[in-house]
Amino acid sequence: MGKAARVLPTVTATRYVTPLREGGSLPGLVEADDEGTYVVKFWAAGQGPKVLAAEIIAGELARRLGFRVPDLLMIEMDPRIARHEPDEEVQALLAASAGRNLGMDFLPGAFGFDPDAFPPDPAEAARVLWFDALINNVDRSWRNPNLLRWHRELWLIDHGAALWFHHDWSRAGTAARRPFRADDHVLARHAADPAEAHRELADGVTESVLREVVELVPDQWLVDDDSGSGASAAERRTAYVDHFLARIESAPHWVPGGAA
């Protein structure tokens, strides 16, 4: 399990290896100057840098609550790397994503999680289900589980679709009470009682943990929007913290199965 960093480390990409074709946002695999191999989520990809903010906030909160999440870091991309890339779509993405991007430790030999082949522990499944309800993550379905099995353990990846309310802050006010539709969740059938998971984990979602997590997001990934609100990065960070504190307060509205 990765450690909880106070600042995400930065490495520089030295070689683009290959796209991860199954990823909708065209994430890629790179080698970096520390000899590590990383999955990169490019800031210039389709949905913009907000999805990278969601990856950091949700991923680092998950880590602090005891889930396994590949270590996150910043990857500096030199646009000259694009020159060696034959695929035009990838080349354009690499060239546009100069500067800082989000990286994630590559788990070699991990395979897509299949709950029928390897039934998950019911208590762990309930904790994941509870966490996805907390972060409004609609992207852990049986079609697209976004869970990996690595060294016989369950790892959480791909939180870019979580916190969807941040794409329109003007209407985000009701998100804290928004119920979670658990029917589609890949672990719904395998989970023990989510209310028990709530009792175990909710106390870990404190203001200081939330502060620590939002501080890891670079300013530019927080203020990218067309709303014209002029909100600063600091105001956005506070808005995420306030959202989570309100969501925890509103648990009876969203904990799957109720009775939290």
Ligand SMILES: Nc1ncnc2c1ncn2[C@@H]1O[C@H](COP(=O)(O)OP(=O)(O)OP(=O)(O)O)[C@@H](O)[C@H]1O
């Ligand atoms: N850290 C990792 N280690 C090993 N494989 C990974 C890792 N991260 C992602 N992958 C592989 O790459 C695929 C795409 O990654 P991810 O789901 O994060 O991208 P995405 O573009 O957000 O995907 P989508 O929107 O299609 O779900 C994953 O389904 C998984 O197979």
Ligand SMILES: [Mg+2]
């Ligand atoms: Mg995915």
